[in-house]
Amino acid sequence: GAVVSQHPSWVICKSGTSVKIECRSLDFQATTMFWYRQFPKQSLMLMATSNEGSKATYEQGVEKDKFLINHASLTLSTLTVTSAHPEDSSFYICSAPRQGANEQFFGPGTRLTVL
Amino acid sequence: QKEVEQDPGPLSVPEGAIVSLNCTYSNSAFQYFMWYRQYSRKGPELLMYTYSSGNKEDGRFTAQVDKSSKYISLFIRDSQPSDSATYLCAMTLFQGAQKLVFGQGTRLTINP
Numbered sequence: 525g526a527v528v529s530q531h532p533s534w535v536i537c538k539s540g541t542s543v544k545i546e547c548r549s550l551d552f553q554a555t556t557m558f559w560y561r562q563f564p565k566q567s568l569m570l571m572a573t574s575n576e577g578s579k580a581t582y583e584q585g586v587e588k589d590k591f592l593i594n595h596a597s598l599t600l601s602t603l604t605v606t607s608a609h610p611e612d613s614s615f616y617i618c619s620a621p622r623q624g625a626n627e628q629f630f631g632p633g634t635r636l637t638v639l
Numbered sequence: 640q641k642e643v644e645q646d647p648g649p650l651s652v653p654e655g656a657i658v659s660l661n662c663t664y665s666n667s668a669f670q671y672f673m674w675y676r677q678y679s680r681k682g683p684e685l686l687m688y689t690y691s692s693g694n695k696e697d698g699r700f701t702a703q704v705d706k707s708s709k710y711i712s713l714f715i716r717d718s719q720p721s722d723s724a725t726y727l728c729a730m731t732l733f734q735g736a737q738k739l740v741f742g743q744g745t746r747l748t749i750n751p
Contacts, residue, residue: 528682530682558738558739563650565745565746566743567645567648567742567743567744568683568727568739568741569741570722570738570739573738581646615680617682617683619739621737627673627685627688628685629685629741630682630683630684630685631682632681632682633680633681633682635680
């Protein structure tokens with residue numbers, strides 16, 4: 525199956541700092557990628573749709589100025605959590621659909637802990 | 640009311656048992672239905688993908704979709720301890736690059 529990677533897998537930062545998370549499709553091109561957030565023992569909640577070459581589309585209630593998304597190439601999307609606070613601590617997961625395939629492929633996730 | 644309802648469990652069964660996992664949904668326009676398995680602190684892994692109503696079998700896994708009842712199921716035969724994970728149902732209106740709507744996930748433990 526297709527492979528999607530995320531980096532870093534785990535990050536700890538101080539409150540007020542910014543953290544960048546990368547999502548890469550390793551063996552296919554993805555014009556669209558999705559970013560999800562998952563709190564402990566809860567399901568995945570879609571945050572935004574990342575579109576290559578254009579602005580991301582954010583779900584209701586997600587602050588676009590806080591969660592900056594850049595989809596600079598067909599294999600890379602980045603999520604930057606700006607001025608992170610403890611309540612932003614969560615598991616962030618990206619997914620990418622491969623063109624011509626029915627399913628979406630998920631990355632392994634990034635665990636963010638804000639102290 | 641959530642768009643997709645899934646009993647979060649936890650569900651604990653003995654090794655070798657048949658496991659039944661279910662989701663109900665409210666939007667009759669959903670056409671594509673998926674089951675994902677997620678191990679602790681890992682990303683979801685696609686198990687089954689079905690379109691519209693019907694059954695699909697893959698090894699020990701069988702997915703069923705009943706669009707008239709807005710009800711989908713995943714059956715696991717001859718369950719193994721390695722099947723212990725959280726199982727998430729997901730669905731979407733169209734195939735490909737579309738937003739998925741997830742259920743809450745059911746935590747399953749298979750006891751040796």
